[in-house]
Amino acid sequence: MNKKNVLAALAIIAISGGLLAASTFAVLHFVPTPVPELYGESKRQGIPPMTLANSKIPILKVEASMPATTVKEYLEQTMTEEDIQQIYHYFDNIKVEVEASNRKITDPEAKRLEVLKEQYIYEGVRPQKPLPLKEGNYSFYLDLSKATYVYPERLLTDEELLQYIDWHSRVNFALSKxxxxxxxxxxxxxxxxxxxxxxxxxxxxxxVDVSKLKVTILYNKFGPGQIGEWIVHFQPYNVERLQASAETYFMYDVFIDSLTGNVIDTTLFNSNYKRTPITAAMKEQIKQDHSWIDAAKTIVREKQGDTRAITNTSFIEDVKNDQRGVVAISISLEDGNAYTAELRYPEKTLRCLIYEPAPKKI
Incomplete structure (x- = not known):
């Protein structure tokens, strides 16, 4: 367990004033990756991060029926001050990066966990008993004194998986305070x-029509200058179930400069997209193919609707982009502002559009 990562993640979750469904909330710089690990995400166990939901999360006009969640109310009603202090004590005194365990979670268990997570959040399904937190006559428990999960040799039952979900919900709820x-x-x-x-x-x-998607919005300040930024995330309501069944779904992240109102970054995440790494030979072919530049210009002019004259375009050299199967193109405008369009290879479809304001004159 990395305490800095935990606190950073919880800070992001707590910013909007509640517990957010953040397991898939993309907040890393221009990359649609999951939010930094929440408490309890164990590399050894291989258990996916927990999600928490708040019924007060602002939403757009939604035409489809919206699932309600009572997780926050449930935790407020059932967690005592003693429970919260126990979590604080454990978190403050744990000496390891991640908790140990006697085995890894299996793929079937992980898939059931995702389905049960959704039921826990939206259908009010709860464990009959809490997760045991000390050694004893239990098949599945967390020994707080040793920071170790003990699993049975058999597969975990639904009740035990719900206990796991409930424990992590309680931890995230307590630490977010x-x-x-x-x-x-x-x-x-x-x-x-x-x-x-x-x-x-x-x-x-x-x-796309995002009116039927779940939306999470939060405000953050970053850097030495404490620059303000709004972060907006759109995702399906049933994302946990889609993950468990390996179905394709899309999420969208938008970063907005809170002072100017400029949309700095709009990114698409496709859950089942298969990347095609770009080799040196492919890169040379791309550079000779002007249709990549044309595609980027079309996005800025027709999709973005920017009418300012384009003064220069160029391919951005980046080994990481090559590995990710992304062709990044810089588009300079007449007033010194610029865009970076990230296109998927070989489809030339937009993954991300980044706006780069011209440096302020001193």
Missing amino acids: RIVKPQPDSKDISEADALAKAHDSVTRLFD
């Missing part, structure tokens, strides 16, 4: 404006 939440200033754009900008950007760039 410690976080000081950044608040937007009077000079920042409002949450409603940020939400509208994110909705517009995703709709324009990817031709």
